[in-house]
Amino acid sequence: MGIALTIAGQFDRALKHFREAVRLEPDNLAALNSVAWILATHPDPKLRDANQAIEFAERAAELTRYQNAAVLDTLAAAYAAAGQFDRAVTTAQTALELASAAQNEQLANHIRKQLELYKQAKPVRNSTNGKHPGKEKISNGPRP
Numbered sequence: 001m002g003i004a005l006t007i008a009g010q011f012d013r014a015l016k017h018f019r020e021a022v023r024l025e026p027d028n029l030a031a032l033n034s035v036a037w038i039l040a041t042h043p044d045p046k047l048r049d050a051n052q053a054i055e056f057a058e059r060a061a062e063l064t065r066y067q068n069a070a071v072l073d074t075l076a077a078a079y080a081a082a083g084q085f086d087r088a089v090t091t092a093q094t095a096l097e098l099a100s101a102a103q104n105e106q107l108a109n110h111i112r113k114q115l116e117l118y119k120q121a122k123p124v125r126n127s128t129n130g131k132h133p134g135k136e137k138i139s140n141g142p143r144p
Helices: 002-007 013-022 029-041 049-061 069-081 085-101 105-119
Strands: none
Touching: 002 069, 013 029, 029 085, 049 069, 069 085, 069 105, 085 105
């Protein structure tokens, strides 16, 4: 439900669903990542929360041992939302390396665009279409 709401641009409702999923299953990687992404990139500044975004994204990154490009992309966006652009650049570069190694060109291109924003000290802001390449491929499958 949260994914459908995000795609529809209904970020507030999606956030509620993803938060509930995390409450019920604290290690739900997809939900952790989605909460972090929405909190970091929400189009309404009153509803963005960079510090919480970092907490959720760091937890997701820890669960993947920092080896999931989409999760690191979200962590980079959270750092940028908090004004930590050096960390955003470093994290996005790692995400780009992972996406390229996995031959996920759609995600790699997405990360390249965001990396340029971070180098200009600009955060990512979600558009109303809610689309984010690679995020739909995050699963709670086996972790290394």
